[in-house]
Amino acid sequence: MPDLTEDALRRSGIKRSMRVLDLQCGTGEASLLIARLTGYCGLVVGVDRSAEAVDAAERRATLAGCCYWTRFVTADPTAFVPHGRFDAAVVRLPLLRQVKRVTFLRLSDCVRPGGILLVLGKPAGDVDSILHRFGSRLS
Template sequence: MDNLLGQYAPKIDRDQGTTDPRPYALGYTEREFQRLELQGALIHDLTEEFLRRAGIGPGMRVLDIGCGVGDVSLLAGKLVGPSGRVLGVDRSAGAVDIAERRATESGQCYWTRFTTGELDTFSPDETFDAVIGRLVLMYLPDPAATLRRLVGFLRPGGIVAFQEMAMPLTRSFPEAPLFSKCRGWIIETIERAGFEVDMGGRLPMVFAGAGLPAPQMNSAGLAGSGPDSPVYDYVAETLRSLMPMAEAVGAATATEMRVDTLAERLRSEAVEQQMCIMLPPLVGAWANTQG
């Protein structure tokens, strides 16, 4: 994993051009961008199935908010095909650069495009058939207000589809000390930083607050066990990205985490105890606008 992700010094960056004063909990380092690609690969199938169930299909025009390095946009691009169009928007220019490169490499650059912008000021000059996002509402100060604004960019009857985590449902069986600590560090850091750890559970409230009908919903999750599971690296890299924020908010210290050896220690614990690690369920919600 170290060869894949490289060595980068994490830092907390304050977002520029946004009315939200909170820095993004996971930061904008190159290593975090590569963690996002790892995450995207792990939950690719779960999100693809969600988008299909929400109704994303050939020829549609789709807006992906908080697109990061482009995983969800590229998934949507595969579903809409060359006759459709996907626009991904993210506040991080670095993430957008990576997304554009990946679109070119995948052959989707003609219909899957990206732009840098803030969700509270972004105003496209076109309408869409769907607005989608994954793991983005949890970081917004007023997700219902953001959704309400974005609905204005949809055609009548357009699709609103979001997939978010229910972090408190993360667990292992049997329970084990190190994994329990990791779960606590992640949840406590995100909570203390001012973000929502159970946005998956709150999605019906958010949709209602945005003036949307009660959504259809599903839940899907990733689990791992044994020596070859990727979940140990994923947990460790998540904590590597969170570490500056964890220290800033007093949730944990680098000395406690020992993040450079964390993945191997998690692996050893899991193998020794024949554990099943269940990562946070991804809760999906989708609805059509009125009209």
């Protein structure tokens, strides 16, 4: 994910005190970038199906000093049901390509009305039309 920077996250609308869900977070690289922006008054929840990746992400959060407002969960990102809604959700495009429309509909329930859905990856093919339809639903 070399193109993701704090500046890009700021431009997407991620800011201090937000609650952000990070699906398919891996070892937490994006989660920790987001945590720097949300600060201690925010919350970042990273979800990944790999227990090893989640362990690595938790260690990285502790070393970065943001383990109090960054949580990681070992779960299937396509089936994870959070407690409450988030201000933003970050999802990787390969995950959306696996389950397509079902995930978009579920994501709309995870993000508050007017919230942010940040898709990481390069759109191509049939996913483009799904992205367009879903974008109008969050507004």
